[in-house]
């Protein structure tokens with residue numbers, strides 16, 4: 372992956388930074404330049420909570436080429452108290468034990484070893500709450 | 502605004518057309534449509550094509566296709582909205598004729614998907630999802646629809662058998678379609694035991710990788726009789742809507758709001774109610790997609806789409822026939838061509854030319870074409886005079 376393209380997503384991927392509309396309070400992840408709800412253009416930066424609730428998941432058996440070494444792996448969508456949903460892998464869990472409705476925690480992990488540019492890609496994954 | 506008619510349709514046998522080039526595939530379908538309409542000159546052309554750059558390394562499709570169609574200097578435009586590119590090409594052609602700018606317009610679609618490996622096709626298709634916030638984390642297209650399937654099963658009790666019943670029904674229909682890529686039947690057990698792709702979706706829940714093209718010839722309704730002695734098909738409704746690119750940003754994971762809005766817009770323009778529709782071609786890129794689309798368009802209540810299919814309500818002789826062509830599932834899914842091919846089927850049905858898969862007394866048909874995991878949707882309504 373191009374390093375500049377990687378770097379500009381770091382605030383979201385490393386620190387879970389989101390944008391909260393200063394007028395209506397709606398939260399967006401990643402950030403936006405205009406509020407989808409009210410059209411306001413000023414935001415404050417907030418951090419998404421560490422704990423979310425799993426709304427749906429799948430186990431991918433036929434992944435994209437970059438993820439072949441991790442197959443099969445669980446991918447899920449969690450909803451967070453701020454109102455946003457996030458898609459990420461679910462790891463450190465027996466794949467048979469993943470259930471809709473379970474609480475999961477966000478952790479900072481390596482996502483993949485980039486084959487082309489050779490840079491390691493990091494970001495968030497979901498893990499069971501300890 | 503002028504009324505618009507479809508006076509010609511063209512398609513070919515779809516599949517892995519290794520001996521045919523990207524340009525030949527499109528020109529073949531386009532010539533079939535020109536012949537069907539008995540015309541040889543166009544005012545303009547729209548080509549739906551999702552990703553020729555990634556599939557065959559060729560952009561600037563409008564120039565290639567106009568020239569090879571023997572219409573050098575033709576005003577030609579490529580349109581892209583992922584797997585909804587074809588439906589969007591029709592809408593562009595419709596708008597151009599309705600406005601009075603042109604009289605004879607070809608709306609077509611094409612995709613040549615088998616020159617790349619399976620991995621290459623997976624990559625190209627995934628560009629229709631959110632690259633930074635879905636694909637970065639390992640999401641694939643089957644994976645995104647699997648997420649919808651699980652959520653739908655949990656919320657409404659939709660079953661594995663109901664998902665499989667969509668594939669069985671569409672392959673039954675496709676076995677009657679000589680142009681289908683996979684014109685054979687499959688069984689419930691066969692679907693449920695096929696290779697796992699993204700739980701709970703298996704390979705026979707997924708539409709295939711396909712080479713293919715399709716084309717329509719449009720003209721002002723009042724001029725249709727100058728060209729054709731076949732039944733004239735009027736395009737009475739066109740609805741188009743977008744939604745968030747990322748599935749997780751949708752209001753609901755179990756409905757497709759873009760489809761709903763596009764459907765309502767098309768019905769409003771046509772001045773029709775859902776009850777008036779005799780048959781519908783929907784974008785069944787995965788079995789769960791057909792179920793959710795049938796609910797989002799309003800044919801069934803939320804959560805009832807799976808049970809309705811299982812009960813036979815969507816068969817060719819059912820209450821509301823869905824995908825009499827075999828759908829993307831059996832007919833194939835050359836992404837840019839799909840939206841046009843759906844309308845080709847509706848035209849065949851409304852003309853009474855659909856042979857063994859003919860829906861009885863078909864007067865009004867609907868076609869619903871969708872991009873990505875539902876980030877864009879185009880719905881058209883066609884009627885026979």
Ligand SMILES: [Zn+2]
Pocket residue numbers: 392393394395396397406407408409410411
């Ligand atoms: Zn706001």
